[in-house]
Amino acid sequence: MIKANNPDLESWIEVSVDSDFPIQNIPFGVATFKNGKTHCATRIGDVVIDLYELAGLGYLDNIGIDDLRVFKQPLLNDFIACGKAAWSVTRERISELFQKDNLTLNEADIDQSVFMHATSEVTMQMPVKIGDYTDFYSSIEHATNVGTMFRDPDNALFPNWKHLPVGYHGRSSSIVISGTNIHRPMGQTKPNDADVPVYGPTRLFDFELEMAFIVGKSTKLGDQISTEDAEDSIFGMVVFNDLSARDIQRWEYVPLGPFLAKNFGSIISPWIVTLEALDPFRVDTPTQDPEVLPYLKYTGKKSYDIHLEVLVQPENGSENKVCHSNFKYMYWNMAQQLAHHTVNGCNVNVGDMMASGTISGPTPESYGSMLELSWKGTKPLKLSDGSERKFILDNDTIIMRGYCKNNVVRIGFGDCITKVLPAK
Numbered sequence: 001m002i003k004a005n006n007p008d009l010e011s012w013i014e015v016s017v018d019s020d021f022p023i024q025n026i027p028f029g030v031a032t033f034k035n036g037k038t039h040c041a042t043r044i045g046d047v048v049i050d051l052y053e054l055a056g057l058g059y060l061d062n063i064g065i066d067d068l069r070v071f072k073q074p075l076l077n078d079f080i081a082c083g084k085a086a087w088s089v090t091r092e093r094i095s096e097l098f099q100k101d102n103l104t105l106n107e108a109d110i111d112q113s114v115f116m117h118a119t120s121e122v123t124m125q126m127p128v129k130i131g132d133y134t135d136f137y138s139s140i141e142h143a144t145n146v147g148t149m150f151r152d153p154d155n156a157l158f159p160n161w162k163h164l165p166v167g168y169h170g171r172s173s174s175i176v177i178s179g180t181n182i183h184r185p186m187g188q189t190k191p192n193d194a195d196v197p198v199y200g201p202t203r204l205f206d207f208e209l210e211m212a213f214i215v216g217k218s219t220k221l222g223d224q225i226s227t228e229d230a231e232d233s234i235f236g237m238v239v240f241n242d243l244s245a246r247d248i249q250r251w252e253y254v255p256l257g258p259f260l261a262k263n264f265g266s267i268i269s270p271w272i273v274t275l276e277a278l279d280p281f282r283v284d285t286p287t288q289d290p291e292v293l294p295y296l297k298y299t300g301k302k303s304y305d306i307h308l309e310v311l312v313q314p315e316n317g318s319e320n321k322v323c324h325s326n327f328k329y330m331y332w333n334m335a336q337q338l339a340h341h342t343v344n345g346c347n348v349n350v351g352d353m354m355a356s357g358t359i360s361g362p363t364p365e366s367y368g369s370m371l372e373l374s375w376k377g378t379k380p381l382k383l384s385d386g387s388e389r390k391f392i393l394d395n396d397t398i399i400m401r402g403y404c405k406n407n408v409v410r411i412g413f414g415d416c417i418t419k420v421l422p423a424k
């Protein structure tokens with residue numbers, strides 16, 4: 001067992017039972033502290049730990065990385081580039097320092113305020129500089145639902161869908177940290193009864209419940225990553241809300257795919273949870289039939305049991321859970337996505353982000369977008385304040401949460417939140 005994942009571990013920092021951040025998590029993020037400084041950080045319970053300050057005091061010595069340099073950065077890229085062994089050793093050291101029976105940092109003469117901060121006193125930042133961003137389309141339920149609504153229920157999936165993980169190149173500039181609010185986008189749409197397109201705010205504002213992984217190892221142009229090696233090239237995961245304008249999308253997407261309907265804002269949860277921390281929650285992926293080509297075959301449990309939920313909160317209203325899904329429903333796993341992405345020699349870089357595509361499950365309450373939940377607006381959802389939603393309205397807040405849970409440990413990602421502001 002990975003030492004830092006031992007379910008028996010407890011921290012001397014208090015952690016409530018429903019916290020996403022027990023000592024077995026040790027995620028990585030970037031935080032701005034009260035003194036205005038921005039450094040790499042981790043979190044236990046409701047305490048954010050400044051890794052640069054910890055390194056400055058010598059507590060991260062001898063873990064095989066240039067700790068002062070990498071943790072001083074306002075981005076995790078340099079740390080991630082240190083490689084999988086370094087991620088693991090760093091987690092283990094942090095785990096040791098904060099275990100209940102270790103008094104190194106919990107003695108009266110230690111000024112904990114140098115490196116420990118209440119979550120309420122820090123501002124989380126984008127944790128990585130994202131180089132390239134790719135969005136897949138890997139949920140069979142989602143692809144089937146969308147194909148059924150927009151094309152033909154009898155041929156909902158295109159012929160390629162079960163043979164390769166369909167994806168497209170997106171834009172990294174508009175991927176933002178949780179808490180960033182997004183204006184309703186303007187754009188071109190073509191109403192059904194119109195002969196020519198019109199310009200205006202999208203009327204069909206939607207979310208897409210996704211997860212994304214962060215590439216942890218660069219490759220050279222021409223190199224491939226095998227499914228067997230793929231997980232060594234993945235640093236960790238975040239919850240990802242891929243905001244979408246369905247009416248803009250429907251008009252613009254032929255023949256090259258989504259463009260402005262998808263790049264006006266995507267929100268990520270603030271803490272990157274390492275694959276190592278998720279390891280106890282591995283599960284099998286769905287059986288793939290027909291059999292895939294050899295380069296997409298894999299062995300072992302390649303998915304993760306991650307509960308996902310979406311809540312919609314009207315202004316001055318309460319949270320309404322509109323979706324409960326799970327990452328394990330994904331037809332294509334991350335190893336296959338990375339193997340496919342590089343099969344042609346396309347190089348990837350540390351910090352690249354790859355999103356799963358909308359994660360819908362088999363039942364209507366597990367659909368990962370308003371498009372599916374309201375079935376193109378034909379089945380409005382009732383909220384607790386009596387109002388209805390076909391799509392997202394101005395001043396609605398969208399909250400996504402993800403967590404793994406077994407009998408002893410809960411590992412979560414923290415909230416992924418955005419509020420939809422009126423069009424500019």
Ligand code: CA
Binds near residue numbers: 208210
């Ligand atoms: Ca998407």
